[in-house]
Amino acid sequence: MQNTLPVWALVERHRADLEGLADRVWETPETLYAEYRSAEAHVQMLRDKGFRVTEAPAGIPTAVIGEAGEGGPLIAILGEYDALPGLSQVAGIAEPRPVVPGGNGHGCGHNLLGAAALLAACAVKDWLAETGTPGRVRYYGCPAEEGGAAKTFMVRDGAFAGVDAAVTWHPDGMTRVDDPESLANTRMDFHFQGRASHAAASPHLGRSALDAVELMSVGVNYLREHMVQDARIHYAYLDAGGQAPNVVQAQARVRYSIRALQLADMLALVERVKDVARGAALMTGTTVEMQVFSAVSNNLVNETMDRAMHSVLEALGGVPFDEGDRAYAKAIQATLSAEDIAAPYRGVAMVPRRDEPLCDYIVPLRPGGEKMIGSTDVADVTWAVPTTEVLVATHAIGTPAHSWQITAQGKSPAAHKGMTHAARAMAGLAERLIEDADLLARAKAEHAQRLEATPYRCPLPADLRPPLQPRPA
Template structure:
């Protein structure tokens, strides 16, 4: 029985519906925990495909799970569908052209991500049904990856407790097994409260919360010299206390994203940032409250799954791009700098080429110099053996979180890449279902990695999903 050819045909048989799903989600971009229309489209498709549906996973209205099958191993496919603020963009044009001023856009390609993951899950479901084999396939619809840590809340709720393998992917410049590490990350608001007064007549009676925020930011900037080189700290001002310069600001809020290589390092850095906030409050005679919004763990690799996935991708080959695809990608590349393109090649340890789209598989043992971010897939990887794919949905060098990603989000090249990555994920899913030794090896790898440092949820026990974080 040629399992991989069978499963790839299963993907091709249903792919039009999932390309259409991706385009629907692209057209209704919704940010962190507000993905009601996108979630509704995913729920409707799960029901159409015959999955048993669970809504409001972990108390999150836009999180879901669809399951099919009985007995056997549980193969999980992770999907996302949240967009980013301020990236509205017309599709298919190689110049910035917002559809809506200040509107949202799928600048990380999550419209494709969720659709391809469900396509893979559906193909495995159909394969199990055709061969009358035991096994369960699940699609997890995961909102709010962009800072909301929905998967961390889902892990904490036990949603992945009985899964045997988790498979996911992400839009990217290259066709590769995603072996780069990720950073643990905490998002926290620092809320300062002072005392208002007339800034000219009685400034001595006021205590400025805005001064405290500014002093905190200066203190954190000085700290940067004295923290690990792979740690990252960023901030955004959420509340500056008003627009009147002649009023001493009694309230101000700043949101920090604090990243480090692992959870202990992150927790230490969070404590240092909190101490700086306390110092700023002391200097300005204000009060400060630190409020954790979300948190994610660093990603754990899984060597057996990565090796198995690489063999599937090698056999499958890259997406079948044509000259029209390459022409549009070249136009997108013309909007990028040489540094943009050089950076992604440097990340995989390869000299730049003149290819506009990736038509090659990055070797598993490439000498990488990874560009490291954070993802809530990290928490899944601590409790379930997890592996991810990168698929070339964008012109080589396109930075994520940009209008250029949105412009390519409905392109024929993006559709071809999402179908090809669905085949790779489905192929690995079938391999896991038919080769128990692979699951055993993946679980042994995870057990070894967590033997000395068991999983500890980075979220404080009293922190609930921040369903209103996008409206703050």
């Protein structure tokens, strides 16, 4: 006999357990391939919920896959659980106060992201079993989204083989289907090697690697006038050579992030930046070694998937926030600038609304507005399988990403409501994709057509391995 409960209702069975998981991951923030405790918490939850578990897919020890069901279409639900450095913050308050000064914090909401994705997978697992529907759901626990490109490595190494479609989400100030654009991005290290000498007595004998890094910066700044308008270049000094000004610095290292809206434009720009680095080395009499750290593609849009997700959102409605949620969100907004609060409205072509601390409605599909484009390794999954991403309100409107305010709101009742809502949306779409063969076929046909026009080219060098971190003692 078939269970009459819809998949949305099945989310409620597991809600308390997965809210607890989200809070535990918030309390143990780990970054960039060091997410051992967070990954182990997801592995244990997958085992407790009866999934077939594959640990360390693509050779990444902090990644995990859990699968349930038999036969039929295979739907992937993507989760993340990495934190950010320097964003430690006490939860539930509206003032900056780190738990650990300089420590890590979940300033992008990934503690919620992974837990909600797993919550959706649990609901779909139950629905498949209790209705006897042929189909499989697969949860992907993906580390190192913040700069580590784990999904790109996983795509390259075949971890998404056999998947029919993928669904994911991200915490946000608004609830809507995400915009299709993202920036292809390469992170690359430039290590200059020179010759040390006494800066006063024998400067002519030295060759300054620090000079080379600074000249590279000058060259890249001149390059900005002559690159495509959607490109972005940023940099950070990893090693300035030392602290003694009376020593000619023999080595220095800088990391560049090179982005563009199209992968081909980004890869061409990488070559020009490399030429600038070679020129800086030539001018200073130093040598330079160049090494890709990570790389991601731009998103490949799938209108069929996006329209289907928007339909699910409209049926589901907005996140049911209450007055307590709104009161805390107002307190957070009091720490923000007017420009912060206006920015998300500009992004969806809406006039800023007064006295609206939380978004409890669905933003129209493709609303237009000012594009605020970043990079994500979800993009490489979009080239592997038809994919859609939904944004769901979990925090006060205007809260900047990668901020202490996001970390502060990461365990709030509003965050829990938002993550549960995201789980319902993802589970609802997974149900439709499994039941509606025509919908899935149209999504796959669109994906194939786009790939035929622009074949996938993995942005990672073939021999590059993920920058894995050892397990802490």
